Amino acid sequence: MKIVVVGCGTTGNLIIPKLKGDITIIDRDIVEEKNLNRLIQFTKKDIEKPKAEILGKKCKLKYKIIDLDYSNVKILKSDLVIDCTDNMETRFLINEYCIKKNIPWIYIGVIGNQGRTLLFNQDFCFRCIFSEVKGLETCETAGVDMNIVEKTCNVALEEISKMKSRGLWANGEWIKVRKNKNCPVCNGKFEILKGKREKIVKYCGSSRYQFNGNYDFELLKKRFKKKGDWFVVDDFYVFRERILVKAKDEKEAKLKLSKFIGV
């Protein structure tokens, strides 16, 4: 079975080593020291390196260091997509692609002491249940309860092994889920897949801002005498199609970036 896992954070660290099959893992982020306590597969020497690369090499899996969006969403083409992300925007994107292409996917969400999981392989979708991108979950909440993370991941793994959705699992309770007749996705409207790329993206629970832009990666590599598909210079993580900047707010991030690009 070909499986794609989106996200190598808290839930990804628990789920990914337990999977069997042809696995590809995706993540856009870097290992930070302050998150090490909940990223059980990572150690101090992994700090400042891309999560996908570390976990991919450790578990001998295919990996991609990318920020999943409408333009690269085809990477999800598989027999099962596992959501180990930390944000609703990505889940809505996964949902649209998987519903359109008829690919089963499983939602895994943990915040604070709340855990939820739901396998989508029936006639309802994520959008039938959740309609708001903002508000439901906030990743700025300090800490996640590792017991609930483990419980939620175990239920998710059970659902994956049976591939028969029992509905929404929320903190130990099973809730029946029904199709929403007015759901745009179930009615064939795939708004997110049509695409709109934000120029600046603030990362969940971190002090990094992502800039999506048309800068010259090869030129920057030459300037800083770097090799490979990504590199780090001070507060900048430079990837092929985006730059992450450490900053206290958006204004500072923009200022730092303009100096960096303009050097």
Ligand SMILES: [Zn+2]
């Ligand atoms: Zn729906």
